[in-house]
Amino acid sequence: MIYFDKVTKIHRDGTPALDSVTLKVAPKEFVSIVGHSGAGKSTLLRMLLAEDRPTDGTVFFEDVDVHAVPRSSLHHYRRKIGMVFQDFRLIPHKTAYENIAFAMEAAGRAQEEIDSDVPHVLALVDLADKAWHFPHQLSGGEQQRVAIGRAIINQPDVIVADEPTGNLDPVNTFEIMDILKKINELVGTTVLITTHNKGVVDSLGKRVVTMERGRIIRDDAQGQYVL
């Protein structure tokens, strides 16, 4: 479903970030990409989101070459992917409800659908009582749950989460991972996360890809965090 074909990225200042990375992700998989800071995990995800172009190699989503999609229709492609970031990236002047509804509005969904789906998703991420709070009135864990709600609202094929628990305490970390796992197991959404939290990876018991200096050095089907 996702296929990185010998992807190389050299930053403009000449430092290599990815060195001929080849990685295949099948539908319904839950993949954790681990490694030290600067190992190239986030860069790999940025390639998938078409936030950045590879210096060499190709990224395929299903049978589409991601970097051949013109900028003007990139948003259609991005609607197939739900994104979660370490720093949440919510729209500050929109409430929790509106942040989630925005993704549906942007996709051009009907108002009736929005009215029925958003409360449902808010309940799923356990935020029904804080629907009308603005991001600054929510804790980090709550903000990340809003972000996950926004990521899943359009029923994407894939959820991509870049260090989703990086800014959270252990309790919130556990909750977030629990939600992601549920989505993966119940809905069948492919999940791709990066993390350097050993506890998170070990408790999952799912596929683990380990990166170092821009290369994949391990790929275990039921992996542990080994570094």
Added chain:
Amino acid sequence: MFTTTLKRIATSGGKNFVRSGAVSFATVLIMTVTLLIVGFLIFLSALLSHTLGMVQDKVDVNVYFTTEAPESSILAIKDDLEGLPEVAGVTYTSRDQALQEFKDRHANDELTLQALQELGENPLGASLAIKAHDPTQYEAIVNYLSTDSSTSVGGTDIIDRINYYQNKAIIDRLTAAIKTMEKAGLLVVVLFAGASLIIALATIRLAIYTARDEIAVMRLVGASNMYIRGPFIVAGVLSGVTASIIALVLFYPVAWYMGANLTTYLGGFNLFSYYTSHFALIFGILFGSGVLIGALASWLAVRRYLRV
């Protein structure tokens, strides 16, 4: 679907405008100042054209005829002149009228009146006062007179003198001055309009700069460029509309005060009556430029941050 999108863009733009209160306030303030400048330029140009009109109205050319000139010939010349496209109007002063005016003018001057009495007959000729639409056209009119065959009766010229040649220097200088003032006025208008447009652009750009992360998030969540840009343009237009209304309201007391107190100093130009009689025009210009500046500046400013 299209109308839903439009509705969402409008709602979202309105919300943005209200919720980002301080930024919207600053934008509205700057745009109000811009529109006030535009408004003052409208007033200034109205005042300028009023003054120019007044000055131009005072310039004329007088043709003095000899005392023997028959009235019918003079009236024929008057008709000829009135047929010229350059001529705005011709006033005929007969010999008797000229004498009466002379007497009135020297009513306190015994000596002159006595001299006139002793002369026995009317020494003054009839005259035509010619007004042109434009001061530059006097030369052509005078040339026409000197070549026109009807100005001589029985071989003798019936025109005594034309005061154009005496006034020529003054008329030339006045013409040049009016031309310069018009050019300078236009330059000032362009300069101020340009400067205020740039200031408004910079302010809106600053306002949108604070939203750059948000724009990036919208891109990543799958919003199309037009869907992201729309609300900012709506907010920009709302700023423009608000600013133009504030400016129009502010002009009301200013125009009233200036109309009540400065009309005599401005050569009879009443700002208040100008404001009320040209309200539709002023409203149209201010409202239109407010909407245009707001929309254009937002459109340009968001473009920078859509490259994710």
